[in-house]
Amino acid sequence: MRLADLVDQMELPETRVAEGAWDAARRRTRRRRTAVAGAATVVMLVAAMSALSLRGGAGSTPPTGPAHTPTSSPPDDAPRTDAAGMTGIDHAHTQRLLTRAWWAGLDTVPRLDPGATTELAEDPMTEGVFATVDPDNEAVPIVLGADGQWRRIDLPGLVPIDDGGGYTSPVIRPTAFSPDGTRLALPQPDSLVVVDLTDGSRRTYPMPAAFLAYAVWVDDTHVWVAAETDTAGTVVDLDSGHQSPSSLGPSTAYVDGDTLSWGRNGGSLDWGARPDVPTLGNNDGGLFPYPPLVRAGVVVGDMAVNRRMVGTEDPSLGNGVVAVDATTGDVLAFLPTGQGVDLEVLLGWQGDLPVLGLRDDTGKYPSTVIAAWDYRTGHLEPLAQTDSHAIAWRREVN
Template sequence: MNEPELTRLLTRAAEDVRPTRPAGAGWERARRVRRARRAAGAAALAVALVAGGTAVLLHRSGPPPDTPAHPTVSPATSASPVQRPPATLDRLDDPLARIGDPAGDPLSARPIGRALALFQPIDPDTGEAGVVRVLGDDGVVRELDVVPLAPTRDADGNEAAPLKAGSLSPDGRTAAFAQPGDVVVVDLTDASVRHYPLAGYLEHVVWAGDRLLVGDNDTTYELDRRTGATRKLPVDPWELVVPEPVRVGDLLTLGGIEDSLAVRRFPAGGTPDRRLVTSGDLPPGYRLDEVYGRGWQRGDRIAQAGWTTTGTMRGGEGVAVVDVRTAAVTHLLDLGRDDLGKGCCQVLGWSADGAVLFRYDVGGLARWRPETGEVAWVARDVRGLVALAAG
């Protein structure tokens, strides 16, 4: 066996090592990878914290943050297709920086006009999930006290925290939670709760505009919130891309491994279309091998986290932008693999001004502008699961 073959073998073996402190969302990632690699019998556990994107300025109360907020400096005026974050990120003044604040009033006592985010703290040592909190557009964090939420469960008995990446509606007025045999929908503006019975091991919720999609192990349902009726959709619930709220059309999925990684389009009443993902204009030796977490659409682009090949190194962490029309990777943020947990950097959505929001470092929320290469902090020390209003 020559040296390159040995290097590839050791890299493959290292990819299946579990992180030392998995969070609750890691259970969800592990189940997805087991299915994707069923033929090889491999499973990977990701430490991933989930969510979607928004950017609205709020009035701040209380003392200023420990780190002075100031704009980031763009590392390039015309960024290359492959980019890397600077060693030290600047911090932006953003309302989402308050996402980890302690909860004040309960939601039942003080409903909101609109939520910017939902947050469920996770104990980093035990993996135990706390009560879901709501960050309102008034800058106040409330506790979601109107309904008890149980962990989701799969057919093998694995549990995960109830807050998912797609739980918050694009307008920030409604929250949805998959529950065992049940879908819970909370109107955040009046704190009312509605239950929709649905059989199955429900794990996913995704808003497609005002449509609510719910998924179990291998089936996606569209739930009619007026009647409670459901219909099956021919899309994989794990690979389903969150549509852009203002222009919901055909549903998209992004999934597969290496040479089978593909974008699939599911037109209503039409024949599905499949395009294999290519490296586009990336330099030779660079490619997107596999994706994880949830993909998020904006126009003709999908942003999603994944594992990459960068030059001679496999298994690196990255964030990619894929052109829906051609399935080519147009931009790749190369995050490397040193000091990063496997599956560290899930995409959270697009901000209103066109930046990609993603998890970075432990508990960090960052934003990346593919066109310029800017990367900056939005929030730090947010230890838990996050869902943002993607509108």
């Protein structure tokens, strides 16, 4: 079941999109002269991506039909913008819009904050669709089942994730759910803990002194783990307990028997079983490296853009979410978030639209907003919001 469908069935306030926010962005976008020198490639890339991401508006509807594989060319009916115009996009205004107008319109978006919970061991579920942690205890996961009920997982000995230097973080990471939504992978200082949501049991895989920070599902029976500073990791066989060294890092996605590494180095989509694909996009904008989202010929990453527009006093654009063509590496769209969003997380998919977690950095709107991004139109569809910054969304396979 898709989480968006479950939210629609729950007794929550009706979702409302921030009416007119993206239309306002297009109306108020203004052109200005820009001197292009030195960093011309970066300038043109950022401008082109921002122009693509501003197409469409709040009135558009995400497609509900079969998955669409975008190409590097815009559709025939899409607005055309020449290169000179694209370098004149007012990026600073676009970022202010995402911070102010868009956040202000989210008052009635349904909340996914746990109310009454039962103990998982006493009330198991068929599958989980969303997970967070107890606000008073970062070592206690709370999971929303496909039946719309919340379960609490209070396991003796479970502790927050430790980086080995005294800093701790919540035990739920965005990659916690198994592909079928029946288990959670939880990093621990000296082990990997896997919780079975269908019966409340757990299995512990000892890894002494590893201080695990990452747990990424390779498939239904294997989990890749590593410490925070590791550039390579270990694959744990959940059936046998066997551990195998892996040269892959935390920015690797596991896709239909293949791997795609795209992270701190940027520059290319590094496939395991096919030629690498050069791209101007990157996936190195997050606080922690995480796997890109991959589906239907599209790769989505958390991109860093560290240079300002040449010839202007605009600050660096900072981070954003980027969509690229998996075959050509062409940039399809860019959602600028660098000066307005304190947290951005690549969560999963709703159909063929990537699902993001966004959090305002001003403190005025403290919720994390979960939204589907239609990179073809620039439209953000808020699905839910939660007070927590530690969240996992079932990375849907259908």
